[in-house]
Amino acid sequence: INAEYMGTPSECLFFFEMTLKALVSIKRVIDYTVKVRVRPDKLGVIKDNVKHSCNPFDEIAVEQAVRMKEKKLVGEIVAVSIGGPKSVEVLRGSALALGVDRAIHVKLPSDNDDVESLAVAKILHKIAEKEKPDVILTGKQAIDDDSCAVPQMLAGLLGWSQATFISELEVAGKTAKICRETDAGMQRLEVSLPSVISCDLRLNEPRYAKLPEIMKAKKKPLQEITADSLGVSTQPKIQILEVADPPTRAAGRKVKTVEELITKLKTEAKVI
Amino acid sequence: MKVARSLLGKALVVVEHNNAKVSPATLAAVTAASKLGEVTALVAGKGSKSVVDEISKIQGIAKVLAVDSAEYEHGLPENFAPLVKKVQDENKFTHIVAAHTTFGKGVLPRAAALLDTQSVSDVIGVKDENTFLRSTYAGNALASVKSSQALNILSVRPTSFDKAAQGGSASVAQVAATGESGLTKWLADEVDTSGKPDLTSARVVVSGGRGLKAPENFKLLYSLADKIGNCAVGATRAVVDAGFVSNDLQVGQTGKIVAPELYIAVGLSGAIQHLAGMKDSKVIACINTDPEAPIFSVSDYGLEGDLFDAVPKLIAGL
Numbered sequence: 001i002n003a004e005y006m007g008t009p010s011e012c013l014f015f016f017e018m019t020l021k022a023l024v025s026i027k028r029v030i031d032y033t034v035k036v037r038v039r040p041d042k043l044g045v046i047k048d049n050v051k052h053s054c055n056p057f058d059e060i061a062v063e064q065a066v067r068m069k070e071k072k073l074v075g076e077i078v079a080v081s082i083g084g085p086k087s088v089e090v091l092r093g094s095a096l097a098l099g100v101d102r103a104i105h106v107k108l109p110s111d112n113d114d115v116e117s118l119a120v121a122k123i124l125h126k127i128a129e130k131e132k133p134d135v136i137l138t139g140k141q142a143i144d145d146d147s148c149a150v151p152q153m154l155a156g157l158l159g160w161s162q163a164t165f166i167s168e169l170e171v172a173g174k175t176a177k178i179c180r181e182t183d184a185g186m187q188r189l190e191v192s193l194p195s196v197i198s199c200d201l202r203l204n205e206p207r208y209a210k211l212p213e214i215m216k217a218k219k220k221p222l223q224e225i226t227a228d229s230l231g232v233s234t235q236p237k238i239q240i241l242e243v244a245d246p247p248t249r250a251a252g253r254k255v256k257t258v259e260e261l262i263t264k265l266k267t268e269a270k271v272i
Numbered sequence: 273m274k275v276a277r278s279l280l281g282k283a284l285v286v287v288e289h290n291n292a293k294v295s296p297a298t299l300a301a302v303t304a305a306s307k308l309g310e311v312t313a314l315v316a317g318k319g320s321k322s323v324v325d326e327i328s329k330i331q332g333i334a335k336v337l338a339v340d341s342a343e344y345e346h347g348l349p350e351n352f353a354p355l356v357k358k359v360q361d362e363n364k365f366t367h368i369v370a371a372h373t374t375f376g377k378g379v380l381p382r383a384a385a386l387l388d389t390q391s392v393s394d395v396i397g398v399k400d401e402n403t404f405l406r407s408t409y410a411g412n413a414l415a416s417v418k419s420s421q422a423l424n425i426l427s428v429r430p431t432s433f434d435k436a437a438q439g440g441s442a443s444v445a446q447v448a449a450t451g452e453s454g455l456t457k458w459l460a461d462e463v464d465t466s467g468k469p470d471l472t473s474a475r476v477v478v479s480g481g482r483g484l485k486a487p488e489n490f491k492l493l494y495s496l497a498d499k500i501g502n503c504a505v506g507a508t509r510a511v512v513d514a515g516f517v518s519n520d521l522q523v524g525q526t527g528k529i530v531a532p533e534l535y536i537a538v539g540l541s542g543a544i545q546h547l548a549g550m551k552d553s554k555v556i557a558c559i560n561t562d563p564e565a566p567i568f569s570v571s572d573y574g575l576e577g578d579l580f581d582a583v584p585k586l587i588a589g590l
Binding site for chain 2: 119
């Protein structure tokens with residue numbers, strides 16, 4: 001919580017602006033435009049020489065924190081990323097260069113290392129205990145693992161409210177009103193702060209980093225720590241036996257007319 | 273001599289419902305749970321007796337644990353997760369299962385954290401009590417995983433398992449409520465009550481993309497859906513973002529995953545993330561003016577043409 005004195009000495013106006021502290025968790029993943037290929041040894045996917053970037057939903061989380069800071073709802077934004085050496089690139093390029101104040105890199109030995117959701121949640125839990133944020137923002141899921149679990153697990157470990165898949169966020173003092181996207185449509189909740197918030201597609205449209213901010217980002221604090229130093233084990237509880245290609249569909253054919261399509265659907269595919 | 277392999281597991285299914293009916297997705301979770309051992313269903317709700325009655329008559333359910341209390345009315349994970357933990361501590365199940373839906377995604381990981389368990393999400397296959405198949409990278413890499421945990425928590429993809437049928441007769445026991453967490457207050461659910469077929473369980477799905485050009489053109493797809501019958505309308509992320517249709521129509525990696533008998537893709541190019549949501553459909557047909565659109569590569573029947581000409585002809589000809 002940051003306090004700001006506002007007003008002229010002669011007026012003796014004390015205006016305490018209580019701003020929130022935001023912790024944003026981001027992940028370096030294979031870029032969403034890449035056609036992912038399974039490795040020949042079938043133990044994972046090919047990552048070498050493949051384009052990586054910040055998880056798109058985490059970019060939305062960063063953008064939300066920055067907008068809240070611009071509105072003076074948030075005073076300080078700290079970004080954290082758990083990953084190999086190259087995760088520093090997303091911390092600098094997708095967080096510090098966009099308005100995040102400082103970054104923490106929980107460094108894994110290799111860029112090919114994966115950490116399970118529960119271990120990620122435990123690492124973030126430890127960092128949150130130290131940093132004492134009022135809101136933890138992250139994307140609703142990572143587009144590589146697709147587990148969609150970390151925010152919920154973290155909220156469970158912290159005993160905080162969880163606001164997942166949000167498309168609207170309105171902070172008001174000690175609570176926040178949110179709108180979230182559900183299978184059936186939308187749901188509106190009022191969550192108490194502190195809260196773990198996971199961001200969905202339509203919450204905002206992330207900005208691009210501008211050159212002056214990219215230059216400033218190089219000087220912003222970036223601390224490197226390990227999971228060990230936090231007392232969290234990254235030993236997996238689940239073993240990956242094999243990673244396989246999805247079943248391939250038989251090649252289809254082009255039809256020339258609507259009549260031909262209807263005939264094929266009725267007599268050949270027998271679905272109409 | 274043939275020996276039936278008996279399952280030693282005890283699975284708990286966390287039932288998703290609206291206090292009136294069991295969700296179809298939960299019936300798929302019951303089928304998945306049945307592959308793991310004896311199945312117990314947990315029904316927590318408010319005024320949800322009809323849900324208890326319904327699930328107790330589903331094949332494969334041996335027991336139902338029920339609690340009726342205000343804090344469970346809206347499926348809030350902050351209230352459900354402590355209940356799941358308590359039921360687990362008291363009963364020591366080997367598996368906790370729910371469907372990978374908004375409800376399952378909200379509750380199961382939070383409960384898993386309380387139970388110090390690494391959960392397994394979006395399970396599309398159960399090989400045995402410890403070995404599961406799950407989808408990663410938008411369905412482009414299927415991971416076969418083995419867990420060494422005494423408890424496994426699984427959220428399963430509803431379209432990957434048949435829905436359990438009626439014909440069971442389970443005993444019902446009441447469990448104590450765990451109380452209101454006070455963390456979150458439900459304000460409203462804004463849902464479509466038009467009674468149109470549900471996207472994830474309709475026999476046929478017709479989806480539209482940017483080719484539709486304007487929101488009012490979705491009328492064409494609704495007319496087509498009406499003509500076909502038991503047909504739901506879906507959409508790509510692009511048109512949901514543009515405000516043509518509401519978010520619950522979005523089919524894709526992080527939207528809905530569907531696997532109908534027939535998927536007709538109209539005026540959509542077939543981005544990787546959209547394909548993730550529909551490539552397990554039995555039959556796929558597409559209508560697009562661009563012969564190079566990726567959607568053709570997954571379509572059994574592809575019509576290169578203008579949807580504004582083709583769709584009315586399709587409606588008339590069916």
